[in-house]
Amino acid sequence: MTDISPASALTHYSQKRPWGHFVALLAILLLVAASFFAADWDVTSLTEAQKRAQALGRMTLWLGAFSSPELSGEFLKHSWELTLQTLSAAILGTAIAVVLGFLLAIGSARSVCVGEENAVSWRRNFPLRSPSAVLCSACRLLQDVLRAVPDFIWAIILVALIGLGPLTGALALALNITGILAKVYSELWDSIDEREYEQVRVLGAGRLKTFLYGIRPLAARSVLSFTLMRAECAIRNAAVIGAVGGGGLGAEIWYQVRFGAWDKVSTLILFTLFLTLTVDLVSNSIRRQLRNDPNHPQAVKSRSTFATLSRAYVSAAVILIAFTWSFWFMGWGNNAAPGGESRNYLKPAAELVSGDSWGNLRFFQRLLHPDLDLAVLGRGDTEAAAQFRAGGKAVSLFDNYGPLEFYRPAAWVAWEGELQKWFVWRVIKSSTVPLAIAVVGTLLGMLGAILLTYPHTLAFQLEPDQFTGETSHPLIRLLRFIHMTAARIVGLIARGVPEVMWAFLFIAFFGPGLVAGTIAISIHSMGVLVRVFSETVDNIPYRRFEQSFMGSRMACFGSVAAPISWRDWMTYTFFQFESNVRAAVVLGIVGVGGLGFFFTFNFEWFRFEKAGTYLLMMVALTITIDRISRMLKLSRVRR
Amino acid sequence: MLTLKRLTKRYKTGDLALQEVTLDIPQGQVVGLIGPSGAGKSTLIRCINRLVEPTAGTVQLKELNLTSLSQTALRRARRHMGMIFQEYALVERLTVMENVLSGQLGYVSFWRSLLRRFPTPAVQQAFAVLDRVGLLDHVDKRADALSGGQRQRVGIARALLQNPDLLLVDEPTASLDPKTSRQIMRLITEICAERQLAAIINIHDVALAQLFVQRIIGLRQGQVVYDGAPDGLTAEVLTDIYGAEDWSATIRKEPVEEPPVAEEEEPLPEKKLAVAR
Numbered sequence: 001m002t003d004i005s006p007a008s009a010l011t012h013y014s015q016k017r018p019w020g021h022f023v024a025l026l027a028i029l030l031l032v033a034a035s036f037f038a039a040d041w042d043v044t045s046l047t048e049a050q051k052r053a054q055a056l057g058r059m060t061l062w063l064g065a066f067s068s069p070e071l072s073g074e075f076l077k078h079s080w081e082l083t084l085q086t087l088s089a090a091i092l093g094t095a096i097a098v099v100l101g102f103l104l105a106i107g108s109a110r111s112v113c114v115g116e117e118n119a120v121s122w123r124r125n126f127p128l129r130s131p132s133a134v135l136c137s138a139c140r141l142l143q144d145v146l147r148a149v150p151d152f153i154w155a156i157i158l159v160a161l162i163g164l165g166p167l168t169g170a171l172a173l174a175l176n177i178t179g180i181l182a183k184v185y186s187e188l189w190d191s192i193d194e195r196e197y198e199q200v201r202v203l204g205a206g207r208l209k210t211f212l213y214g215i216r217p218l219a220a221r222s223v224l225s226f227t228l229m230r231a232e233c234a235i236r237n238a239a240v241i242g243a244v245g246g247g248g249l250g251a252e253i254w255y256q257v258r259f260g261a262w263d264k265v266s267t268l269i270l271f272t273l274f275l276t277l278t279v280d281l282v283s284n285s286i287r288r289q290l291r292n293d294p295n296h297p298q299a300v301k302s303r304s305t306f307a308t309l310s311r312a313y314v315s316a317a318v319i320l321i322a323f324t325w326s327f328w329f330m331g332w333g334n335n336a337a338p339g340g341e342s343r344n345y346l347k348p349a350a351e352l353v354s355g356d357s358w359g360n361l362r363f364f365q366r367l368l369h370p371d372l373d374l375a376v377l378g379r380g381d382t383e384a385a386a387q388f389r390a391g392g393k394a395v396s397l398f399d400n401y402g403p404l405e406f407y408r409p410a411a412w413v414a415w416e417g418e419l420q421k422w423f424v425w426r427v428i429k430s431s432t433v434p435l436a437i438a439v440v441g442t443l444l445g446m447l448g449a450i451l452l453t454y455p456h457t458l459a460f461q462l463e464p465d466q467f468t469g470e471t472s473h474p475l476i477r478l479l480r481f482i483h484m485t486a487a488r489i490v491g492l493i494a495r496g497v498p499e500v501m502w503a504f505l506f507i508a509f510f511g512p513g514l515v516a517g518t519i520a521i522s523i524h525s526m527g528v529l530v531r532v533f534s535e536t537v538d539n540i541p542y543r544r545f546e547q548s549f550m551g552s553r554m555a556c557f558g559s560v561a562a563p564i565s566w567r568d569w570m571t572y573t574f575f576q577f578e579s580n581v582r583a584a585v586v587l588g589i590v591g592v593g594g595l596g597f598f599f600t601f602n603f604e605w606f607r608f609e610k611a612g613t614y615l616l617m618m619v620a621l622t623i624t625i626d627r628i629s630r631m632l633k634l635s636r637v638r639r
Numbered sequence: 640m641l642t643l644k645r646l647t648k649r650y651k652t653g654d655l656a657l658q659e660v661t662l663d664i665p666q667g668q669v670v671g672l673i674g675p676s677g678a679g680k681s682t683l684i685r686c687i688n689r690l691v692e693p694t695a696g697t698v699q700l701k702e703l704n705l706t707s708l709s710q711t712a713l714r715r716a717r718r719h720m721g722m723i724f725q726e727y728a729l730v731e732r733l734t735v736m737e738n739v740l741s742g743q744l745g746y747v748s749f750w751r752s753l754l755r756r757f758p759t760p761a762v763q764q765a766f767a768v769l770d771r772v773g774l775l776d777h778v779d780k781r782a783d784a785l786s787g788g789q790r791q792r793v794g795i796a797r798a799l800l801q802n803p804d805l806l807l808v809d810e811p812t813a814s815l816d817p818k819t820s821r822q823i824m825r826l827i828t829e830i831c832a833e834r835q836l837a838a839i840i841n842i843h844d845v846a847l848a849q850l851f852v853q854r855i856i857g858l859r860q861g862q863v864v865y866d867g868a869p870d871g872l873t874a875e876v877l878t879d880i881y882g883a884e885d886w887s888a889t890i891r892k893e894p895v896e897e898p899p900v901a902e903e904e905e906p907l908p909e910k911k912l913a914v915a916r
Contacts, residue, residue, distance in 0.1 A: 199728035202688055204717035204745030209752045213741055217730055
């Protein structure tokens with residue numbers, strides 16, 4: 001080993017600038033700037049006094065309408081039944097998704113499906129290098145399509161296939177969650193270092209055995225934890241998916257909104273919140289047991305064989321009972337509206353098997369032939385192309401300005417004007433709305449979450465004496481406890497209320513548009529993120545904080561806790577961004593505009609080819625984001 | 640029996656971990672592999688069973704050229720190479736028996752592995768092996784209820800259940816106290832003698848290696864700089880391998896008799912035992 005002289009050490013450091021960080025920061029700033037220019041942000045409700053007064057008036061009216069929920073016994077009972085129906089749809093959907101997602105993930109996880117291979121350099125990522133690599137790519141494509149189409153849109157499609165009802169909601173959730181879980185599972189499995197399961201690889205076992213004895217057990221806890229988070233999310237979505245025909249609370253809310261029965265709507269919303277908040281608390285308490293908390297270690301207990309087995313059987317039994325109950329309730333539970341009769345919602349599934357519903361599939365053949373509007377470009381159908389040209393509707397990009405005049409702003413305006421004639425270009429432009437909402441919403445949500453993390457953590461509110469060495473006055477401890485509780489309640493409500501409901505609230509103030517959607521997304525993201533952010537901080541052993549014992553708690557948070565958790569925070573934020581893009585598409589349906597709105601509009605007017613193009617755009621959007629994140633290794637997959 | 644010819648490994652980062660290593664190890668010989676951290680010891684034994692893919696050169700086990708095998712054939716060949724790890728690499732949530740039986744994973748069908756139903760002969764063999772390593776009383780314990788020395792014994796038992804021709808041992812004593820280290824090394828060398836197994840043992844403790852192995856190979860920066868008897872390790876040789884240092888305390892002065900065999904490992908402290916069961 002040669003000594004590093006001070007001079008060479010300095011050059012060493014000067015050469016190692018963290019360019020990546022600058023580039024990332026620049027990219028984010030550019031994205032934000034682009035989101036502000038690409039879409040129309042209407043904040044006049046805030047800036048202009050007159051509009052502000054109007055908006056406040058609307059808001060007061062709106063809130064006033066909700067202040068007196070209907071509390072008659074019959075309606076409460078009906079709401080309760082609907083709550084159970086929502087719950088059963090969510091459980092059914094999640095259960096189907098877990099099974100299918102697990103199987104799909106086995107196919108799309110590279111470490112499981114492809115395993116060890118000798119491929120080097122460019123061949124490592126070439127999808128046709130071996131049959132298993134082809135299978136892996138195919139599974140990834142399938143999982144991307146399932147994930148890219150939001151559950152709301154699956155529901156709209158399924159309504160046409162099997163009609164309205166909670167089963168539609170459950171199946172729509174199942175399809176979407178299958179894609180999400182498959183992606184998460186396969187990434188968790190892929191992110192386990194090969195060296196961690198060497199002991200199985202040296203035994204000469206095949207890929208599936210390596211998976212069973214090496215990879216799966218190593219990732220089991222995170223898999224379970226992610227599944228629970230998804231289940232929560234499924235229940236939230238099940239509560240609102242009724243708006244597009246999924247049954248349950250959402251359907252009833254939508255129904256009552258049409259009659260303007262605000263007192264009933266308000267009762268139903270209270271039930272929804274009760275459901276989502278309860279589920280959040282329950283899943284939190286389960287996840288806390290799964291967590292490896294280095295600061296509060298559980299004693300290694302080797303229970304008796306009977307205790308170990310019975311624990312596994314009890315959890316299996318609980319899951320089985322929940323599933324059976326959901327199945328039974330969906331079919332034979334009391335789901336009648338007051339004065340109505342209850343129906344068996346599983347019947348449509350039988351039709352799905354018997355084949356009656358597949359007749360409706362004729363519509364969907366049209367959906368699978370997206371309208372690419374090639375004639376406008378002068379391709380495909382020559383007659384139509386000639387007609388367009390005659391009518392001046394054909395795209396003639398370089399007629400007025402050649403490609404060499406790119407430095408003239410007028411050229412860009414003219415090109416854009418020409419492209420505007422092409423339907424696909426308009427589709428692509430409509431995707432800027434959800435993207436802009438997701439970019440700004442996620443960023444705001446992340447900033448809010450970082451600020452809220454400090455009061456949200458156990459480490460900095462209840463137990464700082466363990467690493468600062470201070471002994472605080474009981475009153476101060478009480479104050480900190482109140483801080484923490486308040487922060488946790490804020491987080492709980494922010495994530496417990498579905499995005500769609502937040503969006504309705506802000507639409508009342510800002511009017512339908514980007515701003516309402518963005519605020520809805522950012523509040524919801526803040527609630528989701530603050531929980532995982534503060535879990536990351538609480539997972540840091542207190543010993544790591546001891547280096548900053550002479551600083552304040554705040555200094556310790558900023559100089560030790562935040563840098564340690566930063567990488568994890570970014571990963572979570574990126575996951576949230578991905579799901580926010582889909583959520584923004586859904587918000588489009590309920591009035592924010594953009595991709596989701598245009599899809600629903602075209603679909604409901606039976607313009608299936610055009611709707612198909614919008615659907616294709618959704619898939620393309622998700623796949624693009626996914627591939628970019630894989631390229632930049634944003635989701636921490638090491639292979 | 641095991642022949643390495645000009646084995647070379649260059650990592651993607653450009654680091655040359657192994658440079659044309661050529662070795663020949665006959666049946667039943669126990670070889671100690673010493674060298675500074677980063678000399679390529681781990682890479683060498685992982686290149687033999689191709690956990691790490693060598694860049695050039697060949698590895699031959701009996702008549703089989705391991706470096707040219709397809710993935711399927713490689714899996715079949717790996718069954719005959721047992722491996723023992725520094726951190727034991729057990730599945731902590733499974734029992735000792737299940738961990739040992741997983742050594743048979745290469746031989747049983749997928750469905751048997753899925754349902755964890757191993758064939759009766761394998762179970763009988765597992766009992767025999769556990770008896771040999773002295774863990775017959777701990778068969779039904781969970782792996783995380785064992786001490787370090789006991790866990791390493793489970794690791795050894797699992798490797799033996801593969802019915803290997805060759806043992807690859809990666810720093811078996813690095814996480815153990817001096818006494819347990821000796822017991823584990825003794826167990827490994829005794830078993831190799833009983834079964835006429837060849838073994839390559841990565842080890843940092845030079846004195847411990849001298850005590851138990853028949854041949855020492857010294858690696859420095861991926862090259863073999865010493866290959867010979869344990870008694871040939873002089874101060875000059877060690878300086879050649881590790882760099883300049885006062886080696887007088889490390890080297891064994893004269894051949895000594897192996898110390899008397901100590902009895903069974905000390906039991907776990909009372910408290911741990913209480914929660915263990």
